[in-house]
Amino acid sequence: MEERLREVVRYIGPSALAKKTGITERRRWQTVATDTRTKTRLEDFAELIKAYPEYELYIVHGKVDPARGQISPGYDEADRNLERRSTGSR
Secondary structure, rough: HHHHHHHHHHOOHHHHHHOOOOOOOOOHHHHHHHHOOOOOOOHHHHHHHHHOOOOOHHHHHHOOOOOOOOOOHHHHHHHHHHHHHHHHHO
């Protein structure tokens, strides 16, 4: 779970998280993203999920359910790539 939390933080970005969550220190989010010696906190998870609830299922269970709006960084990226291909082929 901790590695998936770090993955989502890296995907969204420390600056964006600092702007959109109750943890306004970009440096804390940067630490969560990159320093595996530092444990993530329950507060990190709670704040991320409040701002980005679509990643909860992925962080907790490693699963996605697009029909219910639950995605992962990889799913989101693949979906964007498909949209670009559809747009480019017209």
